[in-house]
Amino acid sequence: MANNSKNIEVKNLQVWYGPVHAVKGIDLSIKGGSITTILGANGAGKSTTLKALAGGVKYTGSISVGDEIIDALPVHKRVEKGIVLCPEGRGIFYSMTVKENLLAGAYRNKKVDYSSVLDIFPVLKDRINQIAGTLSGGEQQMLAIARALMSNPSYLLLDEPSLGLAPVIIQKIAEVIKRINSSGITVVLVEQNTSLALSIANYAYVLENGKVALHGVPSDLLKSDVIREKYLGGVAK
């Protein structure tokens, strides 16, 4: 897998959905090689921020990778830059086989190599010719991540990979994310499952109403009363 340790800098990111101001000026600094998580409630602007990084929504402000500003690049060109988004709700191509899904993920590659991805997800190896719509929820999430990895990204943007999955599967996914990261891929993780995200991340941003409310390393955030009350469901005292 490619190891690209350049940082991603986001400056004054703003996104409008028609009259709705979804993201109201966000600055992020995503360190190359890290797992950075973006937390927040529903509608805080997490997914929108992630989509802006991948080029999937129109935005103002600037996003740069290393020294290069990538604002002008459309979504498929950003994949060439190594930025791949694994969308919320997985976005599996249901009527296609597992193999065809993976092939679609490798669309930009000249050579298609299934083996390194299937090493991480052995469960997909047994189901390679199965129609993706017949996989279980956990397997579909694995497939979505595997498909995103097929293009050998430098940056993997994960939008709520734990959504709708059983705790035991969520644990597996957390391990997979750590493993992907240890191979040199920078991971940006959007999550509602705050404890999961904080347990694996190197740095965290908390969004509220389209703005960054808090940021810091997880150990500091875990000490914060606001985080514990609002996002971890615990009473802080």
Next chain:
Amino acid sequence: MMNQIILGLSTGATYSLVAIGLVMMYKVSGVMNFAYANMGMFVTYLIWWLATGAGVNLYVSIAIGIAFAAVMGVVVERYGLRPIRHLSHASMLIVTFGILMILEGLAMQIWGTDYKAFPELVTGAPYVFRGDFGIFVLRRQDILIFSILIAVSIALLIFTRYTKFGIAVRAVSENEETAGYMGINVGSVLAFSWGFGASMAAVVGIVAAPKVFVSPTMLTYYQIQGFTAAVLGGFETFTGAVFGGLILGVIEKLVGNYISEGFKATISLVIIIIVLIFFPKGLFGRNVRGRV
């Protein structure tokens, strides 16, 4: 009876070709192209004019015509539909209606409303087979249409199963947004689907023209029947389009022969209604159950 079925299959094969084009455009862009028949009509006029008026070799004219159709499809999608993709489905449908009328008006302005004879691609006596089954007749035109349908079907099968761009076409048809995140250039897939669809319309025009003559409304009936064929097949798969067309062709022929020619068109509308009531996904529609 046997000969009726063969004739029906031959007409049906043309409907299949119509349906394949419609399904390709619908699958990828989500738009039912009402201008389909008139795109084919306009290109057929162009080929007729090149071959008979400008003295270009017929086969060269056909090649130019099909290339022109592909470009027309791409241009219509890129500049007519894509700018309003984010609005609504209905607005895109209305654009295709507009193009339908523009092409019809243009054809009338340029070439008038007289019927023009289109040169036959294949001529010669039909093949006649005699045997225990009785006599059955195979016209050369039928063989041509079957060959085109078989070639297109096989090409599509290989394209959508084994080529990367074919996989990309299926990916876009299923989930445009995710396909983009995978690095697929959604715009070029959309353009391709319309380019392909319009060239199919041209092919239909070429094979139908010797029979129906060249006129501004020459393909209208084919569009309706192609649409019925696509509905029969579930409007999602090319297999459905092919078999939907063949089945419809045979039904239509049998109805025309044993009941009344006048019922031919009615019957296809009745079929649409029945199929939609009892098989909302079409006779060949795949029921893909996705788990949430």
